[in-house]
Amino acid sequence: MITFKEALETVKHATKKLEKEQINISNCLNRVLAEDVHSDMAIPPFHKSAMDGYACKQSDISNSLEVLEIIAAGTVPKHIIGKNQCSKIMTGAMVPEGADTVIMIEHTEQIDDHHIRFVKNSSKSNICIKGEDIQENEVVLRKGTRLKAQHISVLASIGCTKPLVYKQPKVAILATGSELVEPNKQPSISQIRNINSWHIQAQLQRMRIDGKYYGIVSDSKEDTKKLMVKCLEENDVLLISGGVSVGDYDYVPQILKELGFNTWFHTIAVKPGKHTVFAACKGKYVFAMPGNPVSSFVQFELLGKHLLYRLMGLDYKAPMVRMPIASHFKRKKTDRLEFLPVRFNANNQVVPISYHGSAHINAFTQANGIMLVPREVDEFMEGEFVHVRQI
Numbered sequence: 001m002i003t004f005k006e007a008l009e010t011v012k013h014a015t016k017k018l019e020k021e022q023i024n025i026s027n028c029l030n031r032v033l034a035e036d037v038h039s040d041m042a043i044p045p046f047h048k049s050a051m052d053g054y055a056c057k058q059s060d061i062s063n064s065l066e067v068l069e070i071i072a073a074g075t076v077p078k079h080i081i082g083k084n085q086c087s088k089i090m091t092g093a094m095v096p097e098g099a100d101t102v103i104m105i106e107h108t109e110q111i112d113d114h115h116i117r118f119v120k121n122s123s124k125s126n127i128c129i130k131g132e133d134i135q136e137n138e139v140v141l142r143k144g145t146r147l148k149a150q151h152i153s154v155l156a157s158i159g160c161t162k163p164l165v166y167k168q169p170k171v172a173i174l175a176t177g178s179e180l181v182e183p184n185k186q187p188s189i190s191q192i193r194n195i196n197s198w199h200i201q202a203q204l205q206r207m208r209i210d211g212k213y214y215g216i217v218s219d220s221k222e223d224t225k226k227l228m229v230k231c232l233e234e235n236d237v238l239l240i241s242g243g244v245s246v247g248d249y250d251y252v253p254q255i256l257k258e259l260g261f262n263t264w265f266h267t268i269a270v271k272p273g274k275h276t277v278f279a280a281c282k283g284k285y286v287f288a289m290p291g292n293p294v295s296s297f298v299q300f301e302l303l304g305k306h307l308l309y310r311l312m313g314l315d316y317k318a319p320m321v322r323m324p325i326a327s328h329f330k331r332k333k334t335d336r337l338e339f340l341p342v343r344f345n346a347n348n349q350v351v352p353i354s355y356h357g358s359a360h361i362n363a364f365t366q367a368n369g370i371m372l373v374p375r376e377v378d379e380f381m382e383g384e385f386v387h388v389r390q391i
């Protein structure tokens with residue numbers, strides 16, 4: 001058995017980034033940049049008024065000011081501001097030459113049709129300087145950035161409408177087990193509903209990956225092998241659940257061997273998810289998770305995501321927090337790193353959720369996190385800081 005840390009390093013080491021492609025800005029959320037992005041212009045591109053008001057010289061603000069014109073956003077000022085002159089200006093408009101201040105409308109009064117006066121003691125400049133946000137030719141986004149909404153707004157601002165990103169992996173989802181029926185069916189006396197394929201599909205959707213579902217395969221080696229081959233022909237990654245441990249019908253590890261896959265690991269010192277298999281062959285990857293729903297849910301979060309993000313060109317940093325535990329916690333000492341469902345209370349403390357093993361997926365409906373209990377640790381004292389992976 002390898003440690004979880006070793007398993008994570010192995011996944012990163014053995015997984016190669018996919019090819020690059022240019023995609024439309026309207027469709028690039030969560031994709032990973034495959035090159036640095038430079039700005040084609042300064043932002044703002046001109047000295048810009050931050051307020052509706054009057055553009056004038058700071059040195060004149062105690063005087064009566066002649067109004068030369070009204071400058072709307074999107075227009076070019078016609079007049080240069082001279083001594084004791086101003087132009088009415090709108091937020092976002094170009095500040096006219098000669099002005100170094102915009103006084104806010106609310107801080108002025110009209111003297112007559114062509115003159116105004118400033119009625120406060122001092123004013124900020126209220127001007128956004130050309131290039132203060134982004135300089136022309138500046139690298140605004142680095143290769144390897146996962147595009148969130150805020151990055152997409154920067155792409156739009158600099159006119160990068162077809163960013164170069166890494167391709168998305170094609171992912172197959174497959175469930176094994178003769179006891180399984182789909183959720184829309186009534187299980188017979190010895191059957192249960194297929195859970196794993198559906199939470200895996202949802203976990204993929206959160207990453208903006210559309211997994212292709214290949215259904216349930218019964219515990220027949222021949223059928224399982226046939227379907228695994230099909231999945232691998234049509235996809236980059238196969239996510240499979242069940243059939244990985246040591247039972248008579250657990251064929252997945254053997255099939256991978258027969259298909260010539262290199263099995264990087266098949267047991268990890270973790271709980272749940274001890275029998276998690278990671279195998280690769282010629283740019284195809286198999287991540288096989290134990291059948292118990294919590295095991296597959298947790299292993300997808302903790303390892304599977306790293307595999308997929310790695311293919312997508314991202315050095316994924318999982319969202320971890322360190323927070324105090326709300327009460328004394330005790331467990332049986334084990335040699336496996338344990339993952340347990342927890343929630344956060346109103347005092348920002350970690351509260352373990354009642355949980356009785358890797359089939360108990362409904363314990364996770366109240367969970368915002370997975371607490372890590374290291375090997376050999378059998379208790380946490382109240383208030384002790386624990387590591388929690390947010391979910």
Ligand SMILES: Nc1nc2c(c(=O)[nH]1)N[C@H]1C(S)=C(S)[C@@H](COP(=O)(O)OP(=O)(O)OC[C@H]3O[C@@H](n4cnc5c(N)ncnc54)[C@H](O)[C@@H]3O)O[C@H]1N2
Binds near residue numbers: 176179196197245
């Ligand atoms: N002799 C040993 N037996 C077992 C060991 C062991 O080390 N030695 N490990 C146990 C642990 S831990 C786990 S986890 C399971 C893993 O078994 P498999 O991955 O081979 O999974 P299955 O046997 O096919 O299923 C386990 C359990 O999960 C249910 N299941 C399977 N698929 C689904 C699905 N898609 N949706 C919902 N539930 C599913 C299945 O009915 C079983 O109850 O092995 C232990 N045994």
Ligand code: MOO
Binds near residue numbers: 290292295
């Ligand atoms: O290690 Mo198994 O995956 O707990 O339940």
